[in-house]
Amino acid sequence: MRRAASPRLSGRIVTRGAAAAALGLPTVWSAALFDTLESRLLESPMTPVERWVESAEETVRPQRVVWCDGSEAENERLIASMVAEGTLSRLNAAAAPGCTLHRSHPSDVARTEHLTFIATAAREDVGPTNNWMSPTEARAKVGPLFEGVMTGRTMYVVPYVMGPLGSPFSKVGIEVTDSPYVVANMRIMTRMGKAALEHLGSSEEFVPGLHSVGDLSPERRFVVHFPEERLIWSVGSGYGGNALLGKKCFALRIASTMARDEGWMAEHMLILELTLPGGEVHYLAAGFPSACGKTNLAMLVSPLERLGYKVRTVGDDIAWLRPGPDGRLWAVNPEAGFFGVVPGTGPDTNPNAMATIGHDTIFTNVAVTPAGIPWWEGKDKSPPKDLIDWQGRRWDGTGKAAHPNSRFTVAARQCPSMSPRWEDPHGVPLSAIVFGGRRARVAPLVFQAFDWDHGVFVAATMGSETTAAATGKVGVVRRDPMAMLPFCGYNMGDYFGHWLRMGRAVPQPPPIFHVNWFRTSHDGHFLWPGFGQNLRVLLWMIDRIHGRGKGVETPIGVVPTPDALNLDGLDVSKASIEALLHVDRDEWAAEVPGIRAFFDRFGDRLPSEMNRSLDGLAQRLSVVAPA
Ligand code: GTP
Ligand code: SPV
Ligand code: MN
Numbered sequence: 001m002r003r004a005a006s007p008r009l010s011g012r013i014v015t016r017g018a019a020a021a022a023l024g025l026p027t028v029w030s031a032a033l034f035d036t037l038e039s040r041l042l043e044s045p046m047t048p049v050e051r052w053v054e055s056a057e058e059t060v061r062p063q064r065v066v067w068c069d070g071s072e073a074e075n076e077r078l079i080a081s082m083v084a085e086g087t088l089s090r091l092n093a094a095a096a097p098g099c100t101l102h103r104s105h106p107s108d109v110a111r112t113e114h115l116t117f118i119a120t121a122a123r124e125d126v127g128p129t130n131n132w133m134s135p136t137e138a139r140a141k142v143g144p145l146f147e148g149v150m151t152g153r154t155m156y157v158v159p160y161v162m163g164p165l166g167s168p169f170s171k172v173g174i175e176v177t178d179s180p181y182v183v184a185n186m187r188i189m190t191r192m193g194k195a196a197l198e199h200l201g202s203s204e205e206f207v208p209g210l211h212s213v214g215d216l217s218p219e220r221r222f223v224v225h226f227p228e229e230r231l232i233w234s235v236g237s238g239y240g241g242n243a244l245l246g247k248k249c250f251a252l253r254i255a256s257t258m259a260r261d262e263g264w265m266a267e268h269m270l271i272l273e274l275t276l277p278g279g280e281v282h283y284l285a286a287g288f289p290s291a292c293g294k295t296n297l298a299m300l301v302s303p304l305e306r307l308g309y310k311v312r313t314v315g316d317d318i319a320w321l322r323p324g325p326d327g328r329l330w331a332v333n334p335e336a337g338f339f340g341v342v343p344g345t346g347p348d349t350n351p352n353a354m355a356t357i358g359h360d361t362i363f364t365n366v367a368v369t370p371a372g373i374p375w376w377e378g379k380d381k382s383p384p385k386d387l388i389d390w391q392g393r394r395w396d397g398t399g400k401a402a403h404p405n406s407r408f409t410v411a412a413r414q415c416p417s418m419s420p421r422w423e424d425p426h427g428v429p430l431s432a433i434v435f436g437g438r439r440a441r442v443a444p445l446v447f448q449a450f451d452w453d454h455g456v457f458v459a460a461t462m463g464s465e466t467t468a469a470a471t472g473k474v475g476v477v478r479r480d481p482m483a484m485l486p487f488c489g490y491n492m493g494d495y496f497g498h499w500l501r502m503g504r505a506v507p508q509p510p511p512i513f514h515v516n517w518f519r520t521s522h523d524g525h526f527l528w529p530g531f532g533q534n535l536r537v538l539l540w541m542i543d544r545i546h547g548r549g550k551g552v553e554t555p556i557g558v559v560p561t562p563d564a565l566n567l568d569g570l571d572v573s574k575a576s577i578e579a580l581l582h583v584d585r586d587e588w589a590a591e592v593p594g595i596r597a598f599f600d601r602f603g604d605r606l607p608s609e610m611n612r613s614l615d616g617l618a619q620r621l622s623v624v625a626p627a
Contacts, residue, residue, distance in 0.1 A: 048204045049174055049197070053157050056176045056210055061148045062155035068183055070193020078180045087181060091363070092372035098360035101368055102181055103392055104239050105216045109365060110405045111241040111248070111290075111470045113486045116223040118253065120490075127491030128601040129481075135226055138233070142222045145235045149212045153178045159197045159206075160190035162251045162334035167425035169264075169320060169332055171255070172200045175245045177211040179238050184362060185409050188337040190246045207231070207254055209245035213238045225249060227257035227489045239364075240339060240407060251318045251334045253489035260490060260498050263505065264322035268483045270298035271315040271331045271428065273419040274538055277308030282542060285319045285331050286434035286515075287459070287483040290469030291405070293436070293517055293530075295340040299352035299417050301532045303569065309535060312419035313352070313412075314428055316340065324429060327507035332427035335412070341469070342366050342406040344378040349531045352417040353408075362409040365390040367401035376402035404468035432541050436515040437464030437480065442587045443516035445528055445580040446537045447557035448544055452503035455512025457613035458557065460496050461595045462514065479598050493605030500609055513541050514557065519580055527576045536565050554583040555620035589621045 046054070057065060068074060079100060082088035091099040118126040119138040126132045133141070156177050163170025175186060186192050191199070200206060209232035214220055221236030232249045234242055241248035255266035269287040276282070288294050298316040302309045315333025324330040338356070342363065345353045357363075367375045369384045377400055389395040390403040412418055421428055435458065437443060442463070449455035460481040466474055470486065479485070481492055488495050503509040515537055517530045540560050543549030550564035562577050595614055599606050 049159070049200070049206060052174065052208045053176060056208075057155060059146050060150035060155060060176075060178070060210075060212060062150035062178065063152050065155045065157065067157045068159070068187075068193050070187055070191075070195060074193075075184060075187055078184055082180050082184070088184075088362075090372070091368065091374055095371075095373045096359065096361070099357075099374065100362050101366065101374065102362060102364045103390065104365055106391055107218055108216055108237050108239045108242075109403050109471075110239065110468060111486065112218065112221060112223070112237065113470050113472070115218070115221045115236075116242075116486065117225065118489055119224050119226045120228055124605065125491055127493055127605065129485055129488070129492050130490075133224065135228070138224050138226070142224055142233055142235065145214060145220055145222070146210060146212060146233070149214055149235070150178045154180075156180065156183045158183055158186050158192060159200065160186055160192040160246050161196045161199045162190060162246055162255070163320065163332055164423040164425050165191050165195055165199050167332065169322065169425070169427070170199065170334070171250075171258075172196055172203070172206040173209055173246050173250050174206050175209040175211055177243070179211070179213050179243065181238060181362075182211065182243050185244050185339070186246060188362070188409050188411050189244055189339060190336055207250050209234070209249065211235070211243055211245055213243070223249065225253045225489055227254055230254055230258070244339065247318070247335070247339065248487055251320070252484070252487035255320065255334075255489075256484070256487070256495070257489040259320070260494065263502075264320065265498070265502055267319050267321060268294075268317065268487050269315075269319035269331075269433075270294040270317065271313075271319050271333055272298050272300065273310075273312040273314055273421070273428065274542065275308070275310040275312070276542065282431040282545070283314065283331065283428040284432045284434055284538065284541070285321065285430055286436065288436045289438070289464045289467070289480045289483040290486070291341050291467035292438045292464060292483070295338060295353065296344075296350050296531055297534055299350055299356075299415065300535060301351055301417070302535050303532045304535060304566075309539070311417070311535065311538075312422075313415055313417045314419050314422045320427075321430070321502075322427075323502070323506045324426070326429065328429040329433075329502075329506050329510060330427040330429050332424075333412075333422060337409060337411045338415070340408050340410075342376045342408050343400070343402055343404055345376070345408075346378045346380065349378065352415060356415040357408045357410050360410070360414065363406070364409070365403035365406035367395060376406060404474075430510045431545055432510045432513060434513045434515055434541070435459045435462055435482065436517070437462050437483075438467065438518040439463060439465065439477065439516050440518060440520045440524075442584070442591065443514065443519065444556075444559055444583055445517075445519065446513060446515045446540065447554070447559045447583075448541070448551065449512040449514070449557050452509040452512065453500060453609050454557070454613055454616075456496060456499045456503065457610060457617075458512065458514050459499070460492075460610060461591075461598070461614075463591070465518075479594075491602070491605050493602035493607070496610055497607040500607055511541075511545060513544075521576070521579065527572075527580050529570070529572065533570060536567060536570065539566050540564055555585065555617060556583055556588060559583060585621055588617075592618050592621065 117133045158175040211234045214236040224233040269285040295316040387395040551558035
């Protein structure tokens, strides 16, 4: 393969891709044709994107380069090539039209938090909750893994926008990857291709991301972020948040550092629209850890729709929040699709998701029938006959047929519950912020923080059981501040400070609530029906906003009185409701030392307000109150 001249030797020689783009020609061509074009275009300067792509090309040395335009035809070609090489299969055309199945390597089925790094000059800037590498070490240790890694492979250049096209808040990324599966996913999850380059225009502001599946070995797997240079490197994984660089790497880790510097917030939150019978509309953003119910809440089907209570979806995983001109916080969903947890998705739990993924969906690591019909635990009551499990083996009925972190990738526009405002370039104004975790015990169904600073404390100390969304043990309670533990690109002590400051930056900061759909009875059953019925809890929040929701002050916040929740038509026993709302002083008092130890890890980077809130909690817990 002929190599283009280095931009360091001549800033005016274009790459093949650039020449193609400039001429509007197909982007893959022979060296001979390139030579002609190169001589013709010698005088046109390279854009910063082209220069970066060329430097990537020099490092990874692909056999050919394809600039992705995002078109239907291109997608068809990619899918056909993956089907031909056996990395993707088409599902049943009648039962699942346009759907495909990808099986990832069994050692590459979830995000790998221990292999995820933030590379900054000073170690303190990533804080105690992130893995740190110096940029020098990253270049020495991870850089070589990219040398010649695409030899014999195709390098795809994927320009993409996070946020609605044309929105002043949207941001551009350029992902270079050797995985056609990543390209197909990025096309669904972002605004990708020609439109992204048009959105970028003459701006030089884009976040480059270099991705290669490498040899897929966890031994040589690294996801490295350089927030000071706004650059992402990922090697050795083809899965989800490790490989679709627009999502967790850019829209959360890099974006959180941009947001800190620019006065906004990048959060792991769904956004939903709730309309009341009189037509009053509220928008809520909710941050729950991975696999703790964001997609399900965002797509909630209201059990009271006939009475005029309607829920619509704005986003299911990431929210970019900024102060609006009216003094409220406004939220934008930077994504264009859903990369959602498949198991547990069924007609009773999430009919909107079921309708969304009925066609034109990429399934990853689900089970399949011999006829090509996808299946997973929770889709229906009984598994079909002769099922093939997520690894392509005949399922013997033991273990899970679909991987617990199997996923669907689907365009948001296919979802019947999308709000008409989901692509509003200015976003939507928030009435409330909700946090939540997965806790079998301790945390009640819902409580409201006393004020913004207390809400920041509640969110910063939230505990949740680990899930299959990341490798490692499942079901271990860990502190997951704001559901951002794996996603904050800087020192979380500073991040708490940023949250406190943002509350001062908006004259009307939204009230903050905490929920837990996962509290269980002594025999291990969920006490709360969850899913659509979670609407009842949202309605109490709206009542609180209107100053009419009844609540009792407890040491941890305001909990609804048992009669304050609208439970019309719901079959939950009084005893269950009482258990769900119970705040156990001993259990909460037992949390305090763990929270203090967690805070101590941040040293002097922890804002003093946080310890003050903790002291307040400890004090309220030690006061004996009437039962
Ligand atoms: P990520 O995509 O990893 O960020 O996950 P998420 O927060 O969007 O979680 P999701 O909505 O996909 O739910 C994860 C799992 O929790 C699924 O298996 C759901 O069926 C289950 N789940 C969601 N909501 C509820 C609920 O209200 N009650 C119960 N019991 N389970 C729920
Ligand atoms: C999560 O783990 O929070 C996800 C899935 O949304 S992934 O894209 O893999 O991060
Ligand atoms: Mn997520």
